[in-house]
Amino acid sequence: MTVELGQISLLAAxxxxxxxxxxxxxxxxTGNRRFMAVSTTASLVxxxxxxxxxxxxxxAFIIQDFSVEYVARNSNSLLPMGFRVSAVWSxxxxxxxxxxxxxxxxxxxxxxFSKRLPExxxxxxxxxxxxxxxxxxxxxxxxxxxxxxxxxxxVEGLDLNxxxxxxxxxxxxxxxxxxxxxxxxxxxFAVAALLGGEVSRDWVRWxxxxxxxxxxxxxxxxxxxxxxxxxxxxxxxxWFWDPVExxxxxxxxxxxxxxxxxxxxxxxxxxxxxxxxxxxxxFSLSLLGTFLVRSGVLTSVHAFASDPTRGIFxxxxxxxxxxGSLTLYAARAPKMIQGGGFAGLSRETFLLINNLxxxxxxxxxLTGTLYPLLIDAIGAGKIxxxxxxxxxxxxxxxxxxxxxxxxxxYSRWQQDSGSRLISKVRWPFLMALAVGTIVWIMQPxxxxxxxxxxxxxxxxxxxxxxxxVQMMTSKNRISIPASVLAMTLAHVGVGVFLIGLSLVSTLxxxxxxxxxxxxxxxxxxxxxxxxxxxxxxxxxxxADQGEFIISKGDREITRLYPQKREYAQRGNTMTEAAIDxxxxxxxxxxxxxxxxxNGQAWAVRVYHKPFIRWIWLGAIFIMAGGFLxxxxxxxxxxxxxxxxxxxxTKEVTA
Amino acid sequence: MNSRIYPxxxxxxxxxxxxxxxxxxxxxxxxxxxxxxxxxPVFDLPVLASPGQNMSKESLLGKPYLVNFWGxxxxxxxxxxxxxxELAKLNAVYIIGMNFRxxxxxxxxxxxxxxxxxxxxxxxxxxxxxxxxxxxAAPETFxxxxxGTIVFKHLGQLTWxxxxxxxxxxxxxxxxxx
Numbered sequence: 036m037t038v039e040l041g042q043i044s045l046l047a048a049x050x051x052x053x054x055x056x057x058x059x060x061x062x063x064x065t066g067n068r069r070f071m072a073v074s075t076t077a078s079l080v081x082x083x084x085x086x087x088x089x090x091x092x093x094x095a096f097i098i099q100d101f102s103v104e105y106v107a108r109n110s111n112s113l114l115p116m117g118f119r120v121s122a123v124w125s126x127x128x129x130x131x132x133x134x135x136x137x138x139x140x141x142x143x144x145x146x147x148f149s150k151r152l153p154e155x156x157x158x159x160x161x162x163x164x165x166x167x168x169x170x171x172x173x174x175x176x177x178x179x180x181x182x183x184x185x186x187x188x189x190v191e192g193l194d195l196n197x198x199x200x201x202x203x204x205x206x207x208x209x210x211x212x213x214x215x216x217x218x219x220x221x222x223x224f225a226v227a228a229l230l231g232g233e234v235s236r237d238w239v240r241w242x243x244x245x246x247x248x249x250x251x252x253x254x255x256x257x258x259x260x261x262x263x264x265x266x267x268x269x270x271x272x273x274w275f276w277d278p279v280e281x282x283x284x285x286x287x288x289x290x291x292x293x294x295x296x297x298x299x300x301x302x303x304x305x306x307x308x309x310x311x312x313x314x315x316x317x318f319s320l321s322l323l324g325t326f327l328v329r330s331g332v333l334t335s336v337h338a339f340a341s342d343p344t345r346g347i348f349x350x351x352x353x354x355x356x357x358x359g360s361l362t363l364y365a366a367r368a369p370k371m372i373q374g375g376g377f378a379g380l381s382r383e384t385f386l387l388i389n390n391l392x393x394x395x396x397x398x399x400x401l402t403g404t405l406y407p408l409l410i411d412a413i414g415a416g417k418i419x420x421x422x423x424x425x426x427x428x429x430x431x432x433x434x435x436x437x438x439x440x441x442x443x444x445y446s447r448w449q450q451d452s453g454s455r456l457i458s459k460v461r462w463p464f465l466m467a468l469a470v471g472t473i474v475w476i477m478q479p480x481x482x483x484x485x486x487x488x489x490x491x492x493x494x495x496x497x498x499x500x501x502x503x504v505q506m507m508t509s510k511n512r513i514s515i516p517a518s519v520l521a522m523t524l525a526h527v528g529v530g531v532f533l534i535g536l537s538l539v540s541t542l543x544x545x546x547x548x549x550x551x552x553x554x555x556x557x558x559x560x561x562x563x564x565x566x567x568x569x570x571x572x573x574x575x576x577x578a579d580q581g582e583f584i585i586s587k588g589d590r591e592i593t594r595l596y597p598q599k600r601e602y603a604q605r606g607n608t609m610t611e612a613a614i615d616x617x618x619x620x621x622x623x624x625x626x627x628x629x630x631x632x633n634g635q636a637w638a639v640r641v642y643h644k645p646f647i648r649w650i651w652l653g654a655i656f657i658m659a660g661g662f663l664x665x666x667x668x669x670x671x672x673x674x675x676x677x678x679x680x681x682x683x684t685k686e687v688t689a
Numbered sequence: 690m691n692s693r694i695y696p697x698x699x700x701x702x703x704x705x706x707x708x709x710x711x712x713x714x715x716x717x718x719x720x721x722x723x724x725x726x727x728x729x730p731v732f733d734l735p736v737l738a739s740p741g742q743n744m745s746k747e748s749l750l751g752k753p754y755l756v757n758f759w760g761x762x763x764x765x766x767x768x769x770x771x772x773x774x775e776l777a778k779l780n781a782v783y784i785i786g787m788n789f790r791x792x793x794x795x796x797x798x799x800x801x802x803x804x805x806x807x808x809x810x811x812x813x814x815x816x817x818x819x820x821x822x823x824x825x826a827a828p829e830t831f832x833x834x835x836x837g838t839i840v841f842k843h844l845g846q847l848t849w850x851x852x853x854x855x856x857x858x859x860x861x862x863x864x865x866x867x
Binding site: 319 | 694696697700701703706707709710711775778779780781849857861864
């Protein structure tokens with residue numbers, strides 16, 4: 036009976052979402068305050084109902100109710116408790132429910148924390164979010180109901196996809212969705228601004244903390260996905276330019292442009308249309324990502340569930356949401372260039388470079404992702420656009436960003452002088468060059484491009500840190516604003532990421548070997564000795580476990596135990612790589628296939644990955660910067676439309 | 690025209706593409722691969738290294754082998770070459786290089802330059818055998834079991850992942866089955 040209650044909560048949530056979409060919107064046009072006031076209640080009730088629905092599905096997994104089809108497909112009586120919970124969002128139906136739950140949490144948060152906004156504007160924001168929710172709930176109820184019964188009931192479940200039986204999967208999707216879905220708030224703010232013909236830039240300031248939080252979640256969600264792919268897929272890779280990855284990366288790229296563009300619009304009034312369009316695009320790309328992943332249009336290594344009929348629904352939804360908002364943009368976006376003008380060399384210029392490059396990057400990733408589809412559509416055979424295309428693209432487009440980033444920090448709004456900027460950034464630049472040169476001399480193998488990458492990373496880090504140091508040591512300013520700290524943290528993260536990326540992409544070594552017990556292999560000064568395999572039993576799998584002694588010289592460093600697991604219920608095998616992580620290098624061993632009948636010889640993959648941790652460390656810094664910026668007290672001051680907009684040129688934060 | 694309408698137009702184009710893509714995805718899922726489970730097409734071709742000598746399908750019965758279509762003109766073949774080389778080093782399967790639509794001297798030079806991973810290379814000069822195999826782009830790779838049946842086909846560049854997840858497990862199955 037309980038799962039039927041879940042179904043009923045979903046239906047009730049749909050009705051609530053309809054109320055949320057309709058009444059406050061009508062109220063905002065007719066001036067009916069009672070209608071507008073419904074928005075808060077409806078938002079909270081909807082969130083509550085979805086929590087109930089989600090809780091019921093979770094409990095069906097915990098008590099292992101195999102009479103529910105979704106549970107029977109994705110769980111098994113042997114599944115450990117932690118994975119029973121994460122199994123809820125391991126497949127299509129549950130993922131969507133999680134998506135919708137997170138949307139309702141965002142909506143409730145907006146309802147609770149935006150009471151100071153003008154009533155009309157706030158009602159419209161919530162109503163727009165209500166409509167987004169209506170669409171998704173319809174999608175779930177009509178095409179992807181997780182509460183469907185299995186008659187007759189199954190005795191045993193099919194088990195959770197072993198790839199997903201992992202800590203990374205417990206946390207990765209919720210964080211990623213927090214980001215994805217969080218962009219719906221910036222989207223709703225932009226739509227409400229367009230609806231109201233909001234020429235003032237207040238809406239931008241109101242939406243900034245929401246955008247920053249969503250972006251920070253997306254950052255860490257993507258980083259976790261990359262980390263998961265690294266240790267779970269067993270190939271030592273951290274990014275595959277896979278359509279599913281690109282789907283999450285595109286909104287991030289646009290989101291990055293958006294948070295910078297918002298700064299310009301809020302402070303200077305310029306880039307108003309950029310900010311509008313980026314806010315619409317970030318969420319549109321999140322939806323597009325959902326479509327690509329869920330429709331089966333593009334096949335990918337982790338297309339977990341796909342179904343063309345569902346694709347049609349999302350496509351219609353996408354058409355309504357994105358098409359509708361872009362039509363609104365075409366009709367209502369301000370025609371005039373707003374805000375003060377700016378000189379060719381000014382902070383605006385640097386942020387314009389940022390907007391342009393990130394928008395172009397997103398467009399290129401979109402093109403690359405959809406290119407196979409285009410080729411297919413015009414019947415020109417099959418071509419896949421792989422890492423070479425994306426890698427080359429990013430290498431070149433990162434150049435202007437990396438060069439401009441530290442200078443942009445020092446630059447002044449409206450107008451600046453070249454000689455002043457040069458004098459400011461001279462030292463960090465020369466020091467970065469020195470760092471790059473020293474690294475190149477010590478590691479000539481990395482080649483020019485990576486040496487340049489290290490230099491660029493050092494340049495970004497040093498340039499950002501010098502700025503803070505100068506601020507601390509200057510006489511007229513004692514305390515450093517939180518926003519400057521946030522920016523510095525995020526930019527240092529970019530530098531750390533860049534150095535890690537440059538080094539790991541050229542210094543990594545990998546080797547596919549045929550190894551028998553007793554065989555040794557030397558790589559990067561480490562000796563990998565294979566001692567053979569033994570059979571180990573897990574809760575719901577049995578595995579061949581290899582044992583390797585890793586030593587450097589005569590000193591044993593560690594022992595690694597990679598596994599080749601056989602999951603009985605689904606009958607699939609998977610590799611569980613063994614990794615010895617380190618700040619400057621990872622050692623990675625992964626067991627392939629047995630190469631003879633008695634299991635003596637194995638295909639073994641051995642990797643040495645220098646500085647790979649820096650990639651994720653950088654992402655953690657970037658995320659922290661985002662959260663710190665969102666926590667700025669400035670956003671919690673009373674938000675009225677009447678508040679005078681800052682126009683001073685003394686403002687140093689972006 | 691009002692420039693603010695461009696994003697909308699771009700999006701409409703995208704939607705058209707996605708609708709088409711959706712139809713294709715629908716069709717693709719219903720289309721089984723025609724060659725899997727079928728016997729290897731008949732061939733009797735000169736050996737590249739010694740043109741007087743021929744090798745036929747019949748002489749290969751009884752052991753599994755891999756047929757890798759390549760040409761010196763094919764850029765992707767160059768890209769997959771290290772993978773084929775690594776696979777050859779494992780000694781796990783007999784690898785036939787099917788050199789098609791190529792000048793034999795170019796092919797020999799190519800193998801000399803990059804290394805020869807093949808146990809034997811055959812010359813399919815006019816590409817007739819490649820047509821029987823249904824090859825429409827290089828490289829393509831076929832895994833044949835001891836009874837001469839195609840059990841797996843890979844289109845495009847061979848990656849180590851394909852080797853480990855598709856080819857080696859199938860070979861292991863054949864061994865345990867025989």
